Amino acid sequence: MPGLIGRKVGMTNVFDENGKSIACTLVEAGPCVVTQVKNEETDGYKAVQLAYGERKEKNTPKALQGHFAKAKTTPKLKVVEFRDFRSEFDDKVKLGNEIKIEDIFNEQDYVDAIGTSKGKGFQGVVKRHGFGGVGQATHGQHNRMRAPGSIGAASFPSRVFKGMKMAGRTGGDRVKTLNLRVLKVYPEKNLVLISGAIPGAKNSFVILEK
Structure with missing residues (x-):
């Protein structure tokens, strides 16, 4: 090429x-x-x-x-x-x-x-992955506007799966x-x-x- x-x-x-x-x-x-x-x-x-x-x-x-x-x-x-x-x-x-x-x-x-x-x-996660956030500030949403939300279940599987979209270093990639x-x-x-x-x-x- x-x-x-x-x-x-x-x-x-x-x-x-x-x-x-x-x-x-x-x-x-x-x-x-x-x-x-x-x-x-x-x-x-x-x-x-x-x-x-x-x-x-x-x-x-x-x-x-x-x-x-x-x-x-x-x-x-x-x-x-x-x-x-x-x-x-x-x-x-x-x-x-x-x-x-x-x-x-x-x-x-x-x-x-x-x-x-x-x-x-x-x-x-909002800037890195485009998450939408909660979307509304009413009904008791105090400081959850840009939060990632749940990242997995509890006793099973008792871990976070690989590849979960979370906050982290952004950019600097090929x-x-x-x-x-x-x-x-x-x-x-x-x-x-x-x-x-x-x-x-x-x-x-x-x-x-x-």
């Missing part, structure tokens, strides 16, 4: 031909460098390792310095493996090659976006959003405009898969 590593710039909106406002996300995607090519003979599967973003050499482990030097490139900040690149990209996915946004994406393509959602700390449309590609600036929201905060890493 071909794709690129990028960075979320922020959100904006554009207007279509009917004057309807479309919320969209601006992503700086690439250029990425091919730092490893895996095949079935040596690795057991086909994959392409791409690297993105500049990293200081003094902050890069020696093993990674050698890994990047083998691809004849500078140390990179983010490394991601993409499995099963299609055959039409064989001429581009050679060690040390630079893959740009126009090599992968075109306007009106549909892409999947992977990012790390914003961390929200410890939250209650999230994949499917079928987002590419509205505009700006190859001279390595920018792509994608309809809808992409998980993650501003300047966070985003993986785009076609």
Whole structure:
């Protein structure tokens, strides 16, 4: 599956031909460098390792310095493996090659976006799971508006079942959003405009898969 590593710039909106406002996300995607090519003979599967973003050499482990030097490139900040690149990209996915946004994406393509959602700390069940609460403040409901309610029976089974929706840490998870449309590609600036929201905060890493 071909794709690129990028960075979320922020959100904006554009207007279509009917004057309807479309919320969209601006992503700086690439250029990425091919730092490893895996095949079935040596690795057991086909994959392409791409690297993105500049990293200081003094902050890069020696093993990674050698890994990047083998691809004849500078140390990179983010490394991601993409499995099963299609055959039409064989001429581009050679060690040390630079893959740009126009090599992968075109306007009106549909892409999947992977990012790390914003961390929200410890939250209650209403914010974390969308519980409705009691719904009414009358009839003796003193402070139960956002309470979780019962979490299980008593003597049987004498425990709380795994997976019970309760309060806890929210966000900071890997999230994949499917079928987002590419509205505009700006190859001279390595920018792509994608309809809808992409998980993650501003300047966070985003993986785009076609």
